[in-house]
Amino acid sequence: MTVISDVLIVLLLLAGAFFSLVAAFGVIRLPDVYTRNHAASKSATLGVMCIMLGTFVYFLVEHDLFSSRLLLGIAFFFITAPVAGHLISRAAYNSGVKMWDKSVRDDLKNKK
Amino acid sequence: MKTNDVIFQTVAKVVFFMIIFFAVRIFFAGHYYPGGGFVGGLLTSGAIVLLLLAFDLKTVKKILPVDYKWLISLGLLFATGTAAGSVLFNVPFFTHAYDYFQLPLFGKTSLHTAMLFDLGVYLVVIGVTMTIIQTIGESE
Numbered sequence: 360m361t362v363i364s365d366v367l368i369v370l371l372l373l374a375g376a377f378f379s380l381v382a383a384f385g386v387i388r389l390p391d392v393y394t395r396n397h398a399a400s401k402s403a404t405l406g407v408m409c410i411m412l413g414t415f416v417y418f419l420v421e422h423d424l425f426s427s428r429l430l431l432g433i434a435f436f437f438i439t440a441p442v443a444g445h446l447i448s449r450a451a452y453n454s455g456v457k458m459w460d461k462s463v464r465d466d467l468k469n470k471k
Numbered sequence: 472m473k474t475n476d477v478i479f480q481t482v483a484k485v486v487f488f489m490i491i492f493f494a495v496r497i498f499f500a501g502h503y504y505p506g507g508g509f510v511g512g513l514l515t516s517g518a519i520v521l522l523l524l525a526f527d528l529k530t531v532k533k534i535l536p537v538d539y540k541w542l543i544s545l546g547l548l549f550a551t552g553t554a555a556g557s558v559l560f561n562v563p564f565f566t567h568a569y570d571y572f573q574l575p576l577f578g579k580t581s582l583h584t585a586m587l588f589d590l591g592v593y594l595v596v597i598g599v600t601m602t603i604i605q606t607i608g609e610s611e
Contacts, residue, residue, distance in 0.1 A: 428493075435489055442482045453474075 364420040371413030378406030391459040392451045400444025407440075408433050476525065483525035490518035498593055508589035512596025519601060528608055539601040546594030553587040 385398025415429040452467060494514035501507030522531050557566040569583035 431489065431493065435486070438482060438489075439486060442478060445478060 361420065364416060368413050368417045368420070371409050371416065375406045375409030375411075375413060378402050378409060380406075382406060391462075392456050393448055393458060396444050396448050396451075400440055400447075404436060404440040407436055411436070480525045483521050487518050487522055490514055490521065494518065498589070501589055502583060502585065508592030509596055512593040513600065515593075516597050516600035516604075519597075520604060523604070523608065528605070539598045539605065542594045542598035543602070546591040546596075546598060548591070549594065550588050550591030553584055553591065556584070 379402070382399050382402035385402060386395050389395045389398055411429050411433050415426055415433075418424045418426050418429075458465065494511045497506035497514060498508060498511030501511070519531070519535065522534070526534075553567075554565045557568075558564060560566075560568075567584045567588075569581055569585075571579055571581050574580050
């Protein structure tokens with residue numbers, strides 16, 4: 360039982376760290392603000408949620424402590440992080456930030 | 472382009488209640504866990520600021536018809552009242568008292584007069600933060 364939970368905790372924490380690292384690489388490597396925002400908001404959200412879930416399982420199994428604050432944190436982050444990404448992207452679009460030269464499609468341009 | 476805040480406003484409506492309940496929890500847990508009046512008050516005013524960002528000043532004033540300057544004086548009244556109340560029982564100023572009570576639904580609970588002082592801190596923090604932000608937001 361403890362072996363299973365230990366493996367689960369380690370996998371969750373490593374997955375969370377990996378996704379956060381991928382998000383950081385995406386922010387550095389991707390060409391324009393929209394693709395960077397895509398990488399940062401999606402991958403970092405999943406990474407942080409994995410780490411918080413791993414912490415929750417650790418405290419539940421090792422210390423017998425049901426931390427509802429971590430569950431609330433997961434729900435809160437899941438709700439707010441994509442909206443933050445959406446608002447940043449839209450603010451960038453509305454202030455006229457150019458897309459990558461190789462982008463082929465801009466559906467919002469005709470909506471003005 | 473016409474601005475459209477549907478996503479932000481819908482999320483703000485949901486998240487507002489999450490923050491308010493967490494603030495109340497932080498406020499009540501202050502005696503035994505990290506937290507207390509100051510953090511709870513800041514979280515509550517943070518939730519109201521979120522509403523101010525999502526909607527405008529007039530709408531929020533209609534939802535929460537509170538004059539925050541009165542909250543400051545009410546909080547100060549709670550704090551000084553708790554401190555002055557101890558004088559009535561012939562003990563030094565600011566002496567607190569506590570006892571255990573059997574409350575319905577909660578069971579055995581210790582009620583402490585420091586909670587009233589903390590309530591004063593909570594109200595003053597909300598009042599001061601919201602007064603600062605609203606006065607800056609209103610000036611043109």
